[in-house]
Amino acid sequence: MTLLGISGLEVFYGAVCALRDVTLSVGQGEIVALIGPNGAGKTSLLMAVAGIVKPRAGRIDFDGAELRDKQPEAIVAAGIAQVPESRDVFTKLTVHENLLIGASLRSDRAAIQADIERIEALFPRLAERRKQPAGLLSGGEQQMLAIGRAMMSRPRLLMLDEPSLGLAPVVTDAVFETIAGLQASGTTILLVEQNSERALSICHRAYLISAGAMVAGGTPDEIHAAGTVDAAYFGLMSNATGTQP
């Protein structure tokens, strides 16, 4: 069953085209990876889904409802949470407040507290630093906090933008383990990664995007077989034949 369906999406920043006729789908319970080089338009796609960037054309459907003209907070309410590339934890709020603010749209106090305890059990470092301003956390801890904050809205779809960026390999391992764990507990994941090997090792399906256009889509094996990843990353696009899903 398709949870998120995007078709014919076009995003422009002024006259600059960031995404052109992009179509993809994320099924319920899947981990779908969006890979591609820097500047390919991966973040623009997530921002369009989150309602921060208004697309010029195309449809974004979530669980059967059109999302395109909705406000960002309504999109959170619909069940989509995002961990942005820059993490964007609120540095002046405490760790605890960062988690609480993730539950801004909920009012079930007891359940919110239970969720905080669950996240603190998952990331014990956050429990230790509960009262500290989030700005004092290390990069890896901020990543944990950003994931925890996103989980606090109990999303059905979690979008992660470059979760491994700037993290030590051992911390990256922990982050990817967490992502797998979240999927196992029923959350659908849309993962944006530049580190394509890493992403392909964890996802069910992947889309390769380059210069704002979809280049290939399929299972990790299919993507590998098409041989388009290296081409997209190293600028050999003229030789690559795009295989649309």
Added chain:
Amino acid sequence: MIIVQYLIDAASVGGLYALTALGIGLIFGVIGLVNFAYGEYIMMGAYVILLSVGFDWPVVILFMLVYVTAMALLSELLVFRPVRNADPSTLMIVSFGLSYMIQYIYVMLFGSLTRTVNFLPLVNQAIEVGGVRIAGVNLLQISATLILTVALASFIKFTKLGYQMRAVSENPRMARMVGVNIHRVVAAAFVTSAVLAVTVSALFITQTGSMTPFFGTSLTLIGFVATVIGGLGSLVGCALGGFLVGFATTLLQLMLPPDLQPFRDAFVFAAVILVLLLRPGGLIVLSSNQERV
């Protein structure tokens, strides 16, 4: 005894300035808006007092709260929200425009001459204790400042709306992406600043008993000076900056030769320029200055 008298006068004037600075600093902290129309909220509150002569004071205060809050919310909804994403200088010019518009609407309605009203005459009576004259309104000013500063700081620090305000202040886009209703948070900030404006208005009119459509401007200016001295952005800094300007003003009143007293404000602002030349980041540097709210 003259020292004690000076301290009471200074704390009283300083309290009024501190409350003004808090109202301005709160809006600046949350949405980065330098709201020059803030003085007009105070002025409009004063005219509510003028129009509700004959009602008991709690009813008058209630009228003020309702009217000034409504005006603050309307200005946010109709004027500031449409330009929310404009750059700070545009926002400031817009608030200038709003300020002038309100002033001249009030000139049309009430004329530009001074109107007087006798509000809370009992509070204004001074009692003399050992050679020191204390008016009730002085005590009110000092205690209102302390109570409201502590209340506001606790509100920002401990409540859900408080941490949402701090989050909007730091990163409005991310705040929306975690589901914070940014319009509601900004509206709450305007309501809070309106309550502060009503307090200033009531205290100011109790003390002076007179108003023109223009009296808000000088208070706004002093409020700004206090905010800037306090290191624009920290609420505690705003309050301390207000007290400081109050102390400086009162001290100058006391020390200047009578011939120069009419030009007191020139000396106050000269001191402000000097402070900013020496410490561009504001006089008071607290760790909380790192926080915009």
